[in-house]
Amino acid sequence: xxxxxxxxxxxxxxxxxxxxxxxxxxxxxxxxxxxxxxxxxxxxxxxxxxxxxxxxxxxxxxxxxxxxxxxxxxxxxxxxxxxxxxxxxxxxxxxxxxxxxxxxxxxxxxxxxxxxxxxxxxxxxxxxxxxxxxxxxxxxxxxxxxxxxxxxxxxxxxxxxxxxxxxxxxxxxxxxxxxxxxxxxxxxxxxxxxxxxxxxxxxxxxxxxxxxxxxxxxxxxxxxxxxxxxxxxxxxxxxxxxxxxxxxxxxxxxxxxxxxxxxxxxxxxxxxxxxxxxxxxxxxxxxxxxxxxxxxxxxxxxxxxxxxxxxxxxxxxxxxxxxxxxxxxxxxxxxxxxxxxxxxxxxxxxxxxxxxxxxxxxxxxxxxxxxxxxxxxxxxxxxxxxxxxxxxxxxxxxxxxxxxxxxxxxxxxxxxxxxxxxxxxxxxxxxxxxxxxxxxxxxxxxxxxxxxxxxxxxxxxxxxxxxxxxxxxxxxxxxxxxxxxxxxxxxxxxxxxxxxxxxxx
Amino acid sequence: xxxxxxxxxxxxxxxxxxxxxxxxxxxxxxxxxxxxxxxxxxxxxxxxxxxxxxxxxxxxxxxxxxxxxxxxxxxxxxxxxxxxxxx
Numbered sequence: 001x002x003x004x005x006x007x008x009x010x011x012x013x014x015x016x017x018x019x020x021x022x023x024x025x026x027x028x029x030x031x032x033x034x035x036x037x038x039x040x041x042x043x044x045x046x047x048x049x050x051x052x053x054x055x056x057x058x059x060x061x062x063x064x065x066x067x068x069x070x071x072x073x074x075x076x077x078x079x080x081x082x083x084x085x086x087x088x089x090x091x092x093x094x095x096x097x098x099x100x101x102x103x104x105x106x107x108x109x110x111x112x113x114x115x116x117x118x119x120x121x122x123x124x125x126x127x128x129x130x131x132x133x134x135x136x137x138x139x140x141x142x143x144x145x146x147x148x149x150x151x152x153x154x155x156x157x158x159x160x161x162x163x164x165x166x167x168x169x170x171x172x173x174x175x176x177x178x179x180x181x182x183x184x185x186x187x188x189x190x191x192x193x194x195x196x197x198x199x200x201x202x203x204x205x206x207x208x209x210x211x212x213x214x215x216x217x218x219x220x221x222x223x224x225x226x227x228x229x230x231x232x233x234x235x236x237x238x239x240x241x242x243x244x245x246x247x248x249x250x251x252x253x254x255x256x257x258x259x260x261x262x263x264x265x266x267x268x269x270x271x272x273x274x275x276x277x278x279x280x281x282x283x284x285x286x287x288x289x290x291x292x293x294x295x296x297x298x299x300x301x302x303x304x305x306x307x308x309x310x311x312x313x314x315x316x317x318x319x320x321x322x323x324x325x326x327x328x329x330x331x332x333x334x335x336x337x338x339x340x341x342x343x344x345x346x347x348x349x350x351x352x353x354x355x356x357x358x359x360x361x362x363x364x365x366x367x368x369x370x371x372x373x374x375x376x377x378x379x380x381x382x383x384x385x386x387x388x389x390x391x392x393x394x395x396x397x398x399x400x401x402x403x404x405x406x407x408x409x410x411x412x413x414x415x416x417x418x419x420x421x422x423x424x425x426x427x428x429x430x431x432x433x434x435x436x437x438x439x440x441x442x443x444x445x446x447x448x449x450x451x452x453x454x455x456x457x458x459x460x461x462x463x464x465x466x467x468x469x470x471x472x473x474x475x476x477x478x479x480x481x482x483x484x485x486x487x488x489x490x491x492x493x494x495x496x497x498x499x500x501x502x503x504x505x
Numbered sequence: 506x507x508x509x510x511x512x513x514x515x516x517x518x519x520x521x522x523x524x525x526x527x528x529x530x531x532x533x534x535x536x537x538x539x540x541x542x543x544x545x546x547x548x549x550x551x552x553x554x555x556x557x558x559x560x561x562x563x564x565x566x567x568x569x570x571x572x573x574x575x576x577x578x579x580x581x582x583x584x585x586x587x588x589x590x591x592x
Binding site for chain 2: 144145146148156157161162165169173174175176177178179180181196199200202203275278279282285286288289290292293296297300
């Protein structure tokens with residue numbers, strides 16, 4: 001028994017005995033002053049967690065025991081699980097529970113006896129491997145974006161493997177999963193984890209590996225702090241994701257791995273993309289492509305419509321007319337030039353002008369045909385859409401109409417065209433011709449040269465005037481007999497006339 | 506042509522297909538492709554998107570467990586995780 005120090009006792013205020021309360025308070029003061037910080041080792045017994053959240057137990061050794069209490073808030077933050085029979089180290093302060101008349105240790109921290117040693121080992125290994133460069137960020141590899149086969153090293157039973165598989169299947173259903181089963185705590189676990197990593201590497205078909213387990217004490221998680229596991233992770237050709245315990249647990253494997261995940265489920269989320277997001281992105285790409293092509297087609301359609309609206313598609317005959325206009329201007333200028341020069345040159349020029357004028361319809365026609373061909377070519381070049389068929393049909397229609405306008409066609413039906421050689425102009429009025437004028441008559445095939453005998457204002461007969469009757473009486477209605485006579489007379493005339501070469505070849 | 510055809514086959518990775526789709530969209534949007542080329546590219550892009558969608562739609566789970574045979578070879582067997590029995 002230590003000597004009693006009387007100076008510690010507060011002076012009593014008055015004579016007589018003190019109350020139990022007063023005595024207890026003095027004991028309390030003594031205890032609190034004398035034992036402000038306590039560090040004690042002992043075995044846990046009578047462990048109880050109250051509904052209030054506070055924890056009660058007794059620390060004991062062979063000869064003495066000490067009541068302990070952990071407040072709810074401290075108990076929640078305990079990093080290690082404690083239970084009856086466990087040898088632990090506890091820190092805290094002593095005080096008196098007045099009501100019961102006993103003293104207690106108010107525990108500020110408690111941990112299993114062996115843990116201290118483990119923590120030291122952890123720190124030592126971490127420093128050693130870090131120095132060797134196993135944690136080097138530069139060597140960490142990027143994970144594949146779309147892994148086809150995911151390998152898992154974990155226990156085949158328990159929540160971790162279930163959670164990983166569940167999350168993988170939800171996010172990327174097409175993924176293949178290969179489990180390399182391993183113990184994840186206790187003796188032999190490290191060796192099985194190492195083996196699992198090596199097996200998955202041997203397969204050569206695995207794109208990424210997840211190693212891990214659910215939460216537990218430092219001892220439970222210890223296999224993932226073993227040097228052999230760290231080296232196996234480092235040596236793995238396949239990228240490794242380490243997912244050990246809870247978010248606040250850090251293992252050596254976490255530092256060596258290419259990626260650390262706070263939990264096994266989180267590892268599954270890191271390793272595969274979300275199919276829904278990828279699908280949405282694909283849909284967006286699809287829309288962009290379709291929108292673009294649609295836009296292109298619309299613009300081409302607009303160009304086509306614009307081109308089709310041009311005057312020469314709507315009224316192709318105008319093109320021919322425009323050309324004819326130019327030709328006639330040209331012919332006129334030539335004629336004018338011819339008048340001013342020497343007679344022979346004039347004649348030549350006149351002939352040239354006549355030639356042009358005679359052929360103007362054909363040139364008109366050819367120009368128009370050329371325009372049609374150009375139009376068709378431009379149509380083809382502008383693109384293949386339904387519009388093309390429509391316009392082609394329309395243009396074909398115009399082509400047909402133009403064909404009908406072809407002077408040669410008209411001639412084929414029996415009409416002829418007569419040109420007054422003197423002027424070079426096509427004759428539509430008999431009055432324009434004078435007796436003695438040379439006429440050139442163009443038929444569907446060949447041409448005739450003839451001389452005017454008589455020219456009158458009215459038509460000579462009801463039938464189309466193919467020739468001018470030579471000196472015969474005017475017939476208001478042609479009889480067959482007269483026609484035959486006229487024909488005969490004409491033939492005689494032709495035979496008598498000088499042979500004429502047709503200018504129409 | 507051979508390259509494009511191969512893109513639709515199984516062996517080509519999902520990532521490669523996505524990359525090609527990206528290329529196609531960029532080419533189309535650049536406006537440099539003529540109408541014929543644009544239509545061809547669009548058709549190719551649509552096929553690739555279809556193939557990617559098919560991959561994403563696969564629902565069949567393929568889970569296997571590894572073990573080693575007596576001869577030292579690795580073997581895969583179908584695996585089903587246990588249901589939650591105790592919590």
